[in-house]
Amino acid sequence: MTQKLLTFLTLFLTSFLFSQTVVINEIDADTPGSDTLEFIELKSFDAGGVALPNYSLDGYVLVFYNGANDWVYRTIDLDGFVTDINGIIHFGNSAVSPSPAATIPPNGIQNGPEVVAIYNGNATDFPIDTATIDLPNLIDAIAYSNNTTQPTSLMTSLGISVFMNENANGLKDTQSIQRKNDGSYEVKNSTPGVNNDGSGVVLNYITVSTAQPSYTEGDSFNIVFTTSQPVQNETLIMNFSLTNGNFSVGDFSGGLTVSIPVGQTTTQTAITLYDDSSDEGDEEALFQFATLPTGYVANNDNFIIRVYDINFATDPWGTPLNPTFGLCPPQIPTGYYDTLEGLSGVALKQELQNIINNGVRAQSYGDVWDILKDADRNPENNNQVWQIYTEGVKSKLDQQVGSSGSGFYQREHIWPQSRGGFSDGTSSFADGIDVWLPSNANDILAGHSDAHHIRAVDGDENNSRSNRDYGVDYNGPTGNTGSWHGDVARALFFMAVRYNGLDVVNGNPVDSTVGQMGDLATLLSWNTSDPADDFEMNRNNVIYDWQMNRNPFIDYPLLADYIFGANFGDTWSFSLSNESFTENSIKVYPNPTTDYVMIDGVEGTAKVEIYNLTGQKVVSKDFENQIRLDIDLASGVYFVKVKQQAKEITKKIIVR
Structure with missing residues (x-):
């Protein structure tokens, strides 16, 4: 057989197989809050343009392009997925209703200007962070944004002209971009999981609910199942699972099969969480339906039920709101600070810098999560982290994922990245305590992951603080008691000594100023009024184990006055911190x-x-x-x- 004939047959078969096609039917990228209702919907058609039900998507891949650099930022391999009786299938955040066929993390579909495309191929054909385009296998694509700016370079490369502004009606939070039956697009109220014109078979939606989103080991609760219409023809039988990570069938009892008789709309099953008498940490059960019978669709699925461990560990010291002193001994290596004795002024500061740079290890930014889970643990429940500024706790499970903010805790740089010159200076990959790089006073990029100035913080409050100075500008949320005042002062003092090019100054420097932070007078006052407590000393001990350096202003708060304050130029002696009348003795x-x-x-x-x-x-x-x-x-x-x-x-x- 000649090569020419082979080529002809290949083109003929390809044309035959894909005369039935799949298009982008709806996309909702910009949704309220932190984007937890995003979705993209596809629809299958036959050669005559009629909706094709129960169509296999094997051989297709969904590719999301970033219009800022033309790179692929997400792919969804569609092998194994099948459209429903109306030819519809959608993918989106877990909060989208009806439940998506597969979930995309919150804020996982960028707002634009972007392009999303369907190809004949696999996800491996489109590596993340590459500008891969495969025109011969392009099936459908649309360019969009939440404003009028178009991703012109991508549109040219893909040979497409369709661009839609999701905010065309000024209602981007509630409206989406939708394909009409004639192939054009419009912007109107979102309609995930159904035909955009309201036609088609009306499906029976199953809603699953619990009385609370979270429970404690030992609790019992009901999972309730409700259909939107009475069950017809035969009993509806549903199977589901709750296992997820470390949460297994050994952590609970209860039936995983339920049924609703003909003519009825609801049923429930009881689940009991075991108290296993061991501290495994908080866990999350994941509700997931098995395959549902034809004609039934999950209105919600793949949702989390939080399970709090009742057997948590505690520490003998207090929280920053209820501080204790002297219960967490400083683990200072013998002779660590000895060379400071008798020094003053510039020489004292220089020797302090030498000490905290000697043998220091720079860890990755990914490792900071693990450091904070230990260093910022809540003394009253070690399965939680203590959040600076808001003075409250979150479960360690509520760690920020991707760009999620509201409801999660984040890593707060006390010295903002943009004002330190170390933005994104280290790897986001967590490689553990035994993998590190040597560092020195000129290694400013190490400031990006230096845990001595990084704290667990509520995501919303992190945005409020932004990169402002403390004291003269930022004083925390309304109602906070300032239990963190001394902590941030001592963190900034540490940074100003550890790294060349950083300094703490009076006043309120322009927030774009790199290398300076204010307000020195307030910080010195905070260092005295909010003394270093056991919570902060534990942080110092934990971070030393990772970085092999300590924050001297926690071990000896009085040093701040000799480096930055009224005692600059006076001779330092450890007898100053060993008198009976001290912060820790009173x-x-x-x-x-x-x-x-x-x-x-x-x-x-x-x-x-x-x-x-x-x-x-x-x-x-x-x-x-x-x-x-x-x-x-x-x-x-x-x-x-x-x-x-x-x-x-x-x-x-x-x-x-």
């Missing part, structure tokens, strides 16, 4: 309190003064050694100042 408790405070740890005569947030003195009393001070103060945050001769210490308390 105890003010209980905290929070209601009608009294105890002050302990003083040797000799002293004075206590209490100030409100406006700086007004509301209590003053002399005492000796120890005092129980009865107070009658309105609820709020106060500062307790203990004075002895020329020395004074300030503690923060909360009155309820």
